[in-house]
Amino acid sequence: MSESKSNNGTLVQVERVGKVFHRGSEDIHVLADLNLQVPAGEFLALMGPSGSGKTTLLNLIGGLDRPTNGALTVAGERLDQLSDRALAAWRARHIGFVFQLYNLMPVLTAERNVELPLLLTHLSRAERQKHVETALAVVGLSHRAKHYPRTLSGGEQQRVGIARGIVTDPTLLLCDEPTGDLDRKAGDEILNLLQSLNREHGKTIIMVTHDPHASARAARTLHLDKGQLSNGEVK
Numbered sequence: 228m229s230e231s232k233s234n235n236g237t238l239v240q241v242e243r244v245g246k247v248f249h250r251g252s253e254d255i256h257v258l259a260d261l262n263l264q265v266p267a268g269e270f271l272a273l274m275g276p277s278g279s280g281k282t283t284l285l286n287l288i289g290g291l292d293r294p295t296n297g298a299l300t301v302a303g304e305r306l307d308q309l310s311d312r313a314l315a316a317w318r319a320r321h322i323g324f325v326f327q328l329y330n331l332m333p334v335l336t337a338e339r340n341v342e343l344p345l346l347l348t349h350l351s352r353a354e355r356q357k358h359v360e361t362a363l364a365v366v367g368l369s370h371r372a373k374h375y376p377r378t379l380s381g382g383e384q385q386r387v388g389i390a391r392g393i394v395t396d397p398t399l400l401l402c403d404e405p406t407g408d409l410d411r412k413a414g415d416e417i418l419n420l421l422q423s424l425n426r427e428h429g430k431t432i433i434m435v436t437h438d439p440h441a442s443a444r445a446a447r448t449l450h451l452d453k454g455q456l457s458n459g460e461v462k
Contacts (some may be wrong), residue, residue: 246258280450324400368390
């Protein structure tokens with residue numbers, strides 16, 4: 228995979244962002260006046276208790292949701308100002324997602340699961356296959372390309388999920404509890420892979436986690452509580 232497509236400097240700029248969800252007549256303030264800068268090439272961990280807004284923040288940065296107020300700039304685009312159609316196109320070009328529960332299609336082989344994001348592109352079938360082979364090689368699963376999810380271990384399924392996340396060579400990889408459903412050994416293998424993607428392939432990674440063991444692999448950890456960020460130690 229190539230290095231991050233963004234120039235050196237700030238890749239993610241969150242300025243006084245707030246997010247309010249409406250439940251009936253009740254307003255639920257999840258994020259409030261939040262600021263964050265993530266430079267290109269960083270591996271950042273976001274920690275915090277359940278309900279602190281970690282996944283909400285990740286979804287805002289990934290263009291899956293919109294802030295209620297504030298400015299959100301990622302990879303040179305003001306996401307809060309894009310139309311839904313432009314935002315979807317931007318997301319397909321710049322963002323790779325890795326989920327806790329893998330979200331693989333059980334009726335598709337590993338290689339066809341990895342190919343799914345490429346179906347939104349103009350690549351030919353042969354070009355898509357080349358990208359898929361590269362992504363599976365990066366995660367060490369070339370030999371399992373023809374296997375279905377039910378025949379793969381949890382760790383292998385998450386590797387397929389990561390291959391799917393990087394197959395478009397995204398600017399930013401967003402990981403929501405990527406080791407949360409794995410035992411320690413499989414989790415460590417996934418964390419080793421994420422570190423390799425960051426250090427050797429130049430990928431910018433933002434990872435939400437509850438696990439201090441996982442956050443220790445990141446270069447920087449921030450803690451989110453009651454809609455606000457506080458600094459962790461920079462290693």
